[in-house]
Amino acid sequence: MIDRLPPPTAAPLEGAVMMHQHWDDIAFLHWAVDPALVAPHLPPGARPDVLDGRTYVGLLPFTLRGAAPGTLPAVPHLGTFLETNVRFYSVDDAGRRGVVFASLDASRLAVVLGARAVFALPYRWSLMRHAVRVRGGARELLWTCRTRAGATSRVAVREGAPLRAPDDVATFVSARYGLHVARSGRTRWIANEHEPWPLRSAELLELDDGLLGAAGFGDLAGRAPDHVAFARRVTTRFALPRALPAEPAPAPVR
Structure with missing residues (x-):
């Protein structure tokens, strides 16, 4: 039996740290959907x-900053770039609750090539921009993305106050400490750890998105997300990938 909500803090990583990085100025836009659509x-x-019979599709634009292998200092230039991902929320038979990426758009070609080759993550090299302005004492943030295939995304939010206690959906989509990735016919689990997200409220100012449609969920972009939040930074560390147990072969027909 899986608990209704994931644990708010990560278990310590087992083994060596594969890489570390910061995730800065990240918007969480989420739509509730039938789990059968995601499966x-x-x-x-x-x-x-699943949370209360629904799962979620997320659109998350942010800045990935200071990435580096192991515990080494941040890689200059290549270690910082813009990213927008479309993601789902997964659980396996061992109860590990993570994310699955439908797409990851990034502004650094070398990062895209490396992540695709080493981890089989669905990165794409895309043209991306990020802007911040202060109006009325509040920060307003804008992200734009254009893929090589012509899909575009434009998201703008106004940052709000820190959440005193995250609601259930905020916990469900943010307390994720690993990802499931398919590679060479096997699914691998890549654990990560970071402090609980310092989530804030956020107001959606603008949404004109084609990334959801490119991932097969075009109907979602036509309506407002069911949940919006924002955070300024977490620092995350990743472990080396581990293969999930192979599924048993079907019994022979007699």
Whole structure:
């Protein structure tokens, strides 16, 4: 039996740290959907994680800053870039609750090539911009993205006050400490750890998105997200990938 909500803090990583990085100025836009719509997009051994009968599709633009292998200092230039991802929420038979990425758009070609080759993550090299302005004492943040195939995304939010206690949806989509990734016919689990997200309220100012449609969820972009939040930074560390147990072969027909 899986608990209704994931634990608010991460378990310590086992083994060596593969990489570390900061996730800065991140907007959380989420739409509640029928789990049956997400299930075909997940790798073998993972199924949709569910909260009150629904799962969520997320659109998250942010800045990835200071990435580096192991515990080394940040890689200059290549270690900082813009990213926008479309993601789902997964759980496996061992109860590990993570994310599955439908797409990850990034502004650094070398990062895209490396992540695709080493981790089989669905990164794309895209043209991206990020702008921040202060109006009325509040920060307003804008992210734009254009993929090589012509899909575009434009998201703007106004940052609000820190949440005293995150609601259930905020906890469900943010307390994620790993990802399920399909590679060479096997699903791998990549654990990570970070402090609980310092979530804030946020007001959606603008949404004109084609990334959800490119991932097979075009109907979602036509309506406002069911949940919006924002955070300024967490620092995360990743462990080396571990393969999930292979699914048993079907019994021979007698």
